[in-house]
Amino acid sequence: MKILIADDSRVMRQIVTRTLRQAGFGDHDLVEAADGRQAYELVTKESPDLVISDWNMPEMTGVEVLRRLRASGNGVKFGFVTSECTPEMQQQAKEAGALFFIIKPFTAERFDEVFSPILG
């Protein structure tokens, strides 16, 4: 499977990549996006099976990317990894069609719990 990691922080993209590996998902193809616009473009170009996205990103926020994808008929599995977590954000994510909401900092156990049902 192909996974798109969208985060404007290089460090966080590396940590997400490493944590996926630690959680046993290291064999999947990984693609990275450094802002929201790039994330949207890469979803349409690379057709990933899963998008793991930050919330706050330049150009477009994560939830804006998700809404735009859904508006264009793209149903890619999509969820958030973010350091901010308010009930409003979770509600917005859910309404936009997000599958998961992971709060930074996160552990490999948390990734396993969330991604095992999705990635098998």
Next chain:
Amino acid sequence: MSHVQPAGAGTPADAGMPADAGMPADAGMPADADLQEIVGEVWSSYLDPEGLHPLLPADPAKAKFDAMSAVSITGSWHGHVMFACTEKAARNVAAAFLAMDPSEVSDEDVADVLGELANIVGGNVKSMLPNGCFLSLPHVVLSQDTSTHWPGVDRMAVLSGTWQGESVTVSMWKQRDGGTPQ
């Protein structure tokens, strides 16, 4: 201010640190115990997943730093969340985040990691604040013998400790009403 209880793996067993005397009470706002819980999560997730190098409690008044990162919070609440440590601790933090040897860590790595760390702690702090707050981009200072000033703010929560023998402090600063100097 409240006595701080342990928050989980990798956190100090007792960090009964004195808050600044005369600080106005902020009922329901994040305090030392909340910072400790957030920082404990960062330590157990990234800096000490094996439980080998916990952050040991220390007196904030004796904390030293020559590396600092901060995020500002604006909107319905105004203030800063700051991470400060020694240059050696900063390299160790970057090495742990990036799974590298401290000797291979560049200044850019250190700056990126300290910025991300402030962003993670700040994001979690923001989640505890009233609705309508915004988090700034992180600001990082890596410099020795530099004195850093934060005009018009009072410290409302602090967690200070020693990690692998080096000084580390996380603190939260609230803008005074009107932001006017004392």
